[in-house]
Amino acid sequence: MPLAPRPHALVGRDAELARLRAAAGLTTDPDTGLAGVLVSGDAGIGKSRLVAEIGQQATTADHRVVVGHCVGVGGSTLAWLPFVEVVAGLDELVPDIVRSTLATHPALHALRPGEGAVTGEEPGRVAHAVHALLTEAARERPLLVVVEDVHWADHSSRDLLTLLLTRGFSTPVTLVVTYRSDDVHRRHPLHEVLTVWTRLPLVGRIDLGPLPDAQMRRLVRSLGPATEGTDLSQVVDRSEGNPFFAEELVASGDTTSVDLARLLRLRLDRLDDAARTVVRAASLAGGALEPELLAAVVDMDPDDLDAALHAAIDHHILETAGGALRFRHSLLGETLAEELLPGARRRWHRAWIEALQARPDLGSAVDLARHAAATGDTETAVTAAVAAGDEALRVGGARDAQRLYEAALGWLDDDAERRGRIALVASRAADRAGDSVRAIDLLEEAVRDLDPAEQPVLRARLLARAAAKYTTLDLPSDPVAMSSEAVALLPQEYDEECLTVALDHLDVLVNSRHVDAGAVADDLLLRAEHLGMSRVVSRVRMQQARLLAATDPDLAYQGLMTAAADESAPDVLLPTLLRLGNLDRNAGRLESAHAHYTRGVAVAEREKRTWGPYGMECRLQAGRAAYELGRWDEAERLLTSPDDLPQPPRGFMESALVELLVARGESGLEHRLDGTRDWWDVDALLVVGCLGGMIDVLGRAGEATRLLEWVVTGVESLQRAWGPRTQAIVRITALLAGQSADLAADGRVPENLLTALRQTTHRLAGQVGEIVPDLRIPPGPDGIGAVPAVAPVDEGSDPASAGGEREPVGPESRAWARRLEAELLRLDATASSDEVVDAWQRSVAAFADLPQVPEHARSLLRLAQALTAAGRADEARVATAASRALATRLGARPVLEALAVLDAPAARAAGADSPHTASVDSPRADSPRTTPLTPRESEVLALLERGRTNGQIAAELFISRKTASVHVSNILAKLGAATRGEAVSLARDAGLIG
Numbered sequence: 001m002p003l004a005p006r007p008h009a010l011v012g013r014d015a016e017l018a019r020l021r022a023a024a025g026l027t028t029d030p031d032t033g034l035a036g037v038l039v040s041g042d043a044g045i046g047k048s049r050l051v052a053e054i055g056q057q058a059t060t061a062d063h064r065v066v067v068g069h070c071v072g073v074g075g076s077t078l079a080w081l082p083f084v085e086v087v088a089g090l091d092e093l094v095p096d097i098v099r100s101t102l103a104t105h106p107a108l109h110a111l112r113p114g115e116g117a118v119t120g121e122e123p124g125r126v127a128h129a130v131h132a133l134l135t136e137a138a139r140e141r142p143l144l145v146v147v148e149d150v151h152w153a154d155h156s157s158r159d160l161l162t163l164l165l166t167r168g169f170s171t172p173v174t175l176v177v178t179y180r181s182d183d184v185h186r187r188h189p190l191h192e193v194l195t196v197w198t199r200l201p202l203v204g205r206i207d208l209g210p211l212p213d214a215q216m217r218r219l220v221r222s223l224g225p226a227t228e229g230t231d232l233s234q235v236v237d238r239s240e241g242n243p244f245f246a247e248e249l250v251a252s253g254d255t256t257s258v259d260l261a262r263l264l265r266l267r268l269d270r271l272d273d274a275a276r277t278v279v280r281a282a283s284l285a286g287g288a289l290e291p292e293l294l295a296a297v298v299d300m301d302p303d304d305l306d307a308a309l310h311a312a313i314d315h316h317i318l319e320t321a322g323g324a325l326r327f328r329h330s331l332l333g334e335t336l337a338e339e340l341l342p343g344a345r346r347r348w349h350r351a352w353i354e355a356l357q358a359r360p361d362l363g364s365a366v367d368l369a370r371h372a373a374a375t376g377d378t379e380t381a382v383t384a385a386v387a388a389g390d391e392a393l394r395v396g397g398a399r400d401a402q403r404l405y406e407a408a409l410g411w412l413d414d415d416a417e418r419r420g421r422i423a424l425v426a427s428r429a430a431d432r433a434g435d436s437v438r439a440i441d442l443l444e445e446a447v448r449d450l451d452p453a454e455q456p457v458l459r460a461r462l463l464a465r466a467a468a469k470y471t472t473l474d475l476p477s478d479p480v481a482m483s484s485e486a487v488a489l490l491p492q493e494y495d496e497e498c499l500t501v502a503l504d505h506l507d508v509l510v511n512s513r514h515v516d517a518g519a520v521a522d523d524l525l526l527r528a529e530h531l532g533m534s535r536v537v538s539r540v541r542m543q544q545a546r547l548l549a550a551t552d553p554d555l556a557y558q559g560l561m562t563a564a565a566d567e568s569a570p571d572v573l574l575p576t577l578l579r580l581g582n583l584d585r586n587a588g589r590l591e592s593a594h595a596h597y598t599r600g601v602a603v604a605e606r607e608k609r610t611w612g613p614y615g616m617e618c619r620l621q622a623g624r625a626a627y628e629l630g631r632w633d634e635a636e637r638l639l640t641s642p643d644d645l646p647q648p649p650r651g652f653m654e655s656a657l658v659e660l661l662v663a664r665g666e667s668g669l670e671h672r673l674d675g676t677r678d679w680w681d682v683d684a685l686l687v688v689g690c691l692g693g694m695i696d697v698l699g700r701a702g703e704a705t706r707l708l709e710w711v712v713t714g715v716e717s718l719q720r721a722w723g724p725r726t727q728a729i730v731r732i733t734a735l736l737a738g739q740s741a742d743l744a745a746d747g748r749v750p751e752n753l754l755t756a757l758r759q760t761t762h763r764l765a766g767q768v769g770e771i772v773p774d775l776r777i778p779p780g781p782d783g784i785g786a787v788p789a790v791a792p793v794d795e796g797s798d799p800a801s802a803g804g805e806r807e808p809v810g811p812e813s814r815a816w817a818r819r820l821e822a823e824l825l826r827l828d829a830t831a832s833s834d835e836v837v838d839a840w841q842r843s844v845a846a847f848a849d850l851p852q853v854p855e856h857a858r859s860l861l862r863l864a865q866a867l868t869a870a871g872r873a874d875e876a877r878v879a880t881a882a883s884r885a886l887a888t889r890l891g892a893r894p895v896l897e898a899l900a901v902l903d904a905p906a907a908r909a910a911g912a913d914s915p916h917t918a919s920v921d922s923p924r925a926d927s928p929r930t931t932p933l934t935p936r937e938s939e940v941l942a943l944l945e946r947g948r949t950n951g952q953i954a955a956e957l958f959i960s961r962k963t964a965s966v967h968v969s970n971i972l973a974k975l976g977a978a979t980r981g982e983a984v985s986l987a988r989d990a991g992l993i994g
Contacts, residue, residue, distance in 0.1 A: 010053045011222060011243075012215035013046065016206050020054045023204060024174045025142050026061055034204045035168035036175030038197060041208030044244030047178040050208065051146050054176065063142040064093055069326075070152040071286060080111055080156050080395070082147045083130055087111045090137055097136050105129035110395050125605055126156075126396065127163040134164070134173045142172035151179040151190055155399040158193050159642050166640075168202045181207070192643040210241020219243055220250060268317075268336070274304050275311035279318065281348050282325070283336035286367065289325040293362040296355035297348070349374045365391065369407070378411040385411070386422060389429065396608040398432035399644070405429055406442075420446040420458045427465065434611035435646035437682065440469045452489060457497055460486035464504035471511035472613060473648075474684045474721045483508040494527050499536050502527070510543050518547055538563060538572045546579060557583055564596075570607045574600055574614035581621055588811035588850055590625055591981070597622035601638070611641075616649050620656060627660050630853030630890055630979065635660055648683045651676035651690065659693035662700070663854050665893030669697045670706075680714070684721035687714045688728045695732070699739025700894070704753040708760060711736055715764065725771050727809065731816040733764040737823035744827065758827065765824060772809050772817040776839075778824055778831065815846035819855065822862065833870035840866050844879075845950055845965030848972075851979050857886035860969065861895050865902060875966075882973030889976075933974060933992065940967040945984045945993055 010017065016039075021027050023034045039047050055065045066089035068082025087108065091098045102108050107125035137143050147153075147161065164175060177197075184190050197203050211219065216236045235249045268276055281297050282289055295305050309325070312318040319328045327333035340348070352371040356363040357380075365388035372381035389404035405426035412419055423446035430439040443466040450459040467482035483505040490498045502524050509517035521544050528536035545559030560583070563576045577600035584593035597618050604615025623638035639660065641653035655676060658669055673690050680687050691714045698707040711732065718728055740757040743749045749757075762777075769775045809817075822839035825831040831839075840863035847856040860883035867876035880899060887895035933941060936957075943953045954964040968980065975990075977983035987993045 010049060011219040012211045013050055013053075013208070016050060016208065017053060019204065019206060020050070020176065021057065023176075024054060024058055024063065024144050025172050026054075026057055026063075034174070035200075035202035036165045036177060037204040037206060038194075039176060039178045039206045039208065040181040042182045042242065043180050044242045045208045045210070046243045047180075047208060048148060049243065051148065051176055051178060055144060055146060058142070058144045063144055064090075064137060065144045065146070066090055066093065067146040067148065069288065070147070070149045070154075070157065071288060080126065080160065080397075081154060082150075082157055083160060084111050086145060086147070087130075087133070090133065094137050098133065101129065101133040101136060105132050108133060127160045130160060131164060131167060131169075135169050135171050138169065138171035138173045142174070144174050144176065146176045146178075148178045149180070150177055151183045151188070153190065154397065155189070155642075155644065156395075156397045158190065158644075162193065162196060162642070165197055165200050165203050189644055196643050211243060212241070216241060216243075216246060220246055270315060271311055271317075272308070274300065274308040275315075278305065278308040279312050279336060280340060280344065281351065282318065282327070283333045283340065284345070284348050284352060284371070285333075286370065290362045291325055293355055293359060294325065296359060296362075297351045299351075346375055353377065353380065364388065366404070369404070373407075373411055378413070381411045382408045382418075382422075386425075389425065393425075393429055393432070393608075398429050398608070398611070402426060402429040402433055402435070402438075409442075416446075416449045416451070417455050417458060420450055420455065420462055424461060424465065431469075432609055432612040432615075433646065434616055434649040436469055436473060436613065436648075437475075438646065440466050440473075440475075443469070456489040457491075457501070460489040460501045461497065461504075463489075464501045464508070468504040468507045468511075471508050473682055475682055479508045480512050480514055494531070496531075496533065499524070499528060499531070499533060503536060503539055506540065506543055510546050513550075517543075521547065535569050535572070538566060538569050542572050542576050549579075549583065553583060553587070570603055570609070573603055574607075574609065574618065577603065578614050578618050578621070581618070581625075585621070585625070585812070586810045590628060590850055590852070594622060594625035594629060597625055611645060611649060616652070620652050623653075624656050627656070627663075628850070628852045628854065630886070632660060632664070632890055647676070648679040648686050651679055651686050655686070655689035655693055658697065659689075662693055662696045663890070663892055663894070665897070667701075669693075670701050670703060672697075677713070680717045681720075684718055687717050688732075690714065691732050692735070695735040695739055699742060702743065702748045704743055704749045704757060707736075707739065708753070708756055711760065711764075724767060727771055727813045729764055730768050730771060730813045730820065733761065733768050734816045734820035734823055736764065737761045737820055737827050741823055741827040761824070761827065765820060768817065768820060772813065775817050776821045778828055811846075811850060812852075815843070815850055815852065815855070818842045818846040819859065822859075826862070833866065836866045837863070837870055837872070841965060844969055848965065848968060848980070849950055853886060853979060854890060854892060857883050857890060857892055857895050860886065861898055861902075864899070868902060878970050878973055882969050885973055885976045933971065937967055937971050937974075938992070940964065941971055941983070941987055941993060944968070944971070944980050945987075 020037060022030055023037050039050060041047050055067070058065050066086050068085040070082050087098065105128065108129040110126050134143060134145060150158070150161065161177065179190060184194065198205055213236050220235050235246055268279065271279070278294070278298055282294060295302065298305065300308065309318065313320065316328050317332055318325050349371045353368065353375065356368045356371070365384045369381045369384035369388055372384060385404045385408035389401040389408070392401035392404060405422055408422055409419060409426065412422070423442045427439040427442045430442060443462045447459060447462045447466070450462070452459050463486035464483045467479035467486065470477040470479040470482070486501050487505050490501060494502065506517065506520050506524055509520055521540055525537065525540045528540060541559065542563045545556045545563065548556035548559065557580070560576050560580050563572060564580060567573060577596045581593040581596035581600070584596060600614065600618030601622050604610050604612065604618055609615040610619065619638055623635045626635035626638060636657065639653050639657040641650060645653065655673055658672055662669055673694055676686060676690050691710065694710055695707065698710060715729060715732065718726055722728070740761050743757065744754050765777050769777050822836070822843045825836050825839050840859060843859040844856065844863050847859050860879050864876050864879035864883055867879055880902060883895060884899050887899065939957060940953055943956060948956065950964045950968060957964070972983050975983045975986045977986050
């Protein structure tokens with residue numbers, strides 16, 4: 001649909017129009033740095049008139065212009081509605097480009113009428129397809145894309161706009177997005193999204209305020225003959241700078257009224273009966289009108305309908321655009337709908353129902369549900385809402401589907417069985433939208449309504465599904481008892497629905513490490529094979545592989561790899577890939593873990609499960625692995641999430657992103673995660689994620705009090721959930737020790753707070769010593785050493801305390817333990833310089849082995865500082881160069897700033913030509929051209945090429961492991977490599993190895 005026609009010359013808005021012209025490339029000094037402009041203002045203030053003007057000027061300048069409209073109540077839940085219109089517009093302007101984009105980006109089919117319901121696509125793929133289409137459409141001629149009224153936009157459209165505004169375009173594409181600022185309250189779904197859009201560097205903003213009196217007078221005079229005899233002062237005074245209100249005052253001839261509804265009634269009174277009938281019926285449509293559908297609603301003779309429509313258009317109530325009808329301003333339709341008497345409103349809603357049922361191709365199930373609900377026809381409303389929810393889920397609109405299913409549940413009263421079945425799909429939609437807590441609430445509400453005697457299997461499905469969800473959270477519950485109750489409700493002979501219950505029960509037992517899990521898996525496998533249910537067989541085999549992980553991880557890994565080879569069962573493949581990644585990560589195989597996680601991300605996007613349980617977890621872990629491997633741009637892309645993603649998934653993504661941002665040196669992050677703390681008791685993993693970044697954020701900001709409070713509260717939450725010997729506290733304690741040492745060194749914190757920091761750090765270190773037996777803990781202040789945890793803990797909740805087996809300490813925890821040892825020496829400043837150097841060398845080696853690039857760089861910085869303090873200048877220069885190479889590649893500004901401080905004394909002593917005074921981007925004097933490898937380093941490099949670890953290198957060359965670590969660090973520094981694999985690749989390119 002094109003932009004609305006221009007009823008009169010644009011009055012005022014010169015500055016705003018100039019900014020839009022610059023953004024659209026219509027001036028001699030275009031603002032080509034903007035991807036989009038947000039245009040906001042109250043209803044009637046002139047947003048549509050302004051964008052109509054820029055659209056006309058762009059068309060005159062031979063730019064391409066397309067527009068998409070968001071509509072009100074009737075279409076607010078239709079996924080990607082404005083972009084369906086945008087694609088249709090481009091199909092008219094550049095059909096060849098649309099066809100070629102469809103060939104390379106088939107997800108675009110989801111935005112073509114009649115095709116999306118068949119194909120269905122994940123929102124991320126659709127967004128990338130739209131980005132590709134807009135980019136290509138602007139390759140030959142600039143493109144202006146207008147999206148109007150995004151205060152009515154659906155969830156999927158808001159996400160798509162976020163991607164377009166964030167990424168920008170390589171060709172001249174300009175997005176102009178309008179919304180009513182008076183509609184966007186704090187709880188409005190657009191409110192949080194706007195806070196993101198307005199922070200984006202590629203986005204400009206124009207807020208339209210009331211027109212000044214002088215410009216309002218010009219506007220009124222420009223309305224032509226209608227203003228004859230009009231009291232301009234009264235119009236200006238009463239319209240209060242609102243152009244639409246002024247136009248209505250002039251058109252009504254009643255300049256004394258301040259009631260917009262009365263003005264519109266006066267305009268309606270000038271219509272004949274047929275035209276009044278048409279516009280009253282149209283006011284309930286909720287958006288654009290298909291003339292054929294409207295004809296069915298009003299049931300008029302075609303000639304009479306044409307005459308009525310012409311009258312409504314002549315009186316500036318309706319207008320035509322792109323073959324459809326709409327109100328000239330949305331306020332007209334809204335006001336007319338509000339003015340309908342209750343009886344008339346019911347009659348027109350029923351007429352719309354009959355028309356939509358007779359011609360479903362001309363409307364949507366969402367419209368049918370809304371009209372039916374308004375008349376109290378709950379049967380039709382529920383059926384239509386469920387159908388609309390199914391459609392939204394197929395095209396990736398999980399949040400929209402959830403709202404539709406919940407609306408259906410709200411309309412349905414007495415049918416407990418039907419409510420239960422709708423609750424199942426509503427819970428699945430909530431799950432895919434990332435709202436696990438809501439998913440459980442929906443299931444439990446349905447369980448309460450069901451009589452076990454009347455609907456045992458359905459009740460069992462609801463119970464088992466809720467139990468399986470509970471095992472992923474730390475909410476108070478007994479999932480084993482719930483799922484056992486569910487299985488007890490099943491008949492002896494299983495059908496497919498019974499197998500679904502049994503699968504959920506098995507999932508609960510495996511997640512809970514229940515002793516019966518193996519026997520249940522064996523029984524379920526026999527039943528599934530007997531029924532020929534290959535999908536169930538695959539899921540059971542995956543669970544059996546998981547059970548092996550505790551006793552035979554290698555065999556478990558092989559079983560999971562076998563399951564991962566089957567692409568046909570995504571509900572098996574996604575959890576399998578996540579668990580393979582976790583096994584690799586726990587074993588220190590980070591590259592392999594990253595590959596499994598990223599494959600999981602691709603599967604989740606393909607299956608429209610990006611923010612579902614396993615899809616979100618794969619994305620989170622892929623982002624964290626990319627961060628640790630030093631691929632920070634990839635990490636930021638993966639960890640950026642929609643602003644209305646529910647908690648706790650939003651907290652997981654946001655906390656991982658904060659860790660990346662603080663490592664880059666961004667400031668102002670101190671309160672970014674405050675809202676996540678309300679969810680710590682829901683999922684203790686969130687504590688681990690939050691503390692990882694916030695310890696550094698608060699420490700660098702000098703907020704020692706908040707730092708202590710966050711750590712103490714967080715550790716208490718972890719210990720309540722996981723017991724006192726959770727390995728999660730190893731990393732937390734190491735980070736706390738590091739920030740405490742920094743705060744002690746810079747003198748910003750009072751002595752009493754420093755004492756509290758030291759005491760807390762040593763208390764936690766004492767508990768870490770119980771987890772990592774070989775941890776070297778120096779005596780703490782006032783004799784504090786290995787003492788109990790920060791808070792009293794229920795020892796009975798910890799398997800080890802009751803004689804159970806300790807969880808093996810993985811390589812990541814061991815690396816952080818080495819880091820903790822070094823940080824404690826730095827914090828207490830009681831050890832000899834050589835002891836400190838040795839401790840930091842162990843930390844460097846541990847993080848290099850993982851690899852964990854950011855912490856490798858940070859440990860190298862500390863090693864360089866320790867070597868400098870020990871007077872070992874040559875070794876310090878090597879460590880400094882290695883740290884600088886990694887930090888430069890990462891963009892880790894805090895490490896680079898600390899290195900600059902370390903370099904300063906040497907630079908003053910050596911003069912301006914010292915290599916340490918060079919900028920971050922200057923050529924390094926330690927590159928292979930100027931600093932060749934020593935014979936021993938060449939031997940080490942050859943072993944690196946063969947994939948040897950530091951320990952294996954030490955054994956083959958008959959040197960100590962510490963010496964091997966130093967040689968590896970030297971090689972990385974000289975080659976400017978971030979990882980061992982990259983060092984081998986660069987060495988091959990340089991001809992250092994064959």
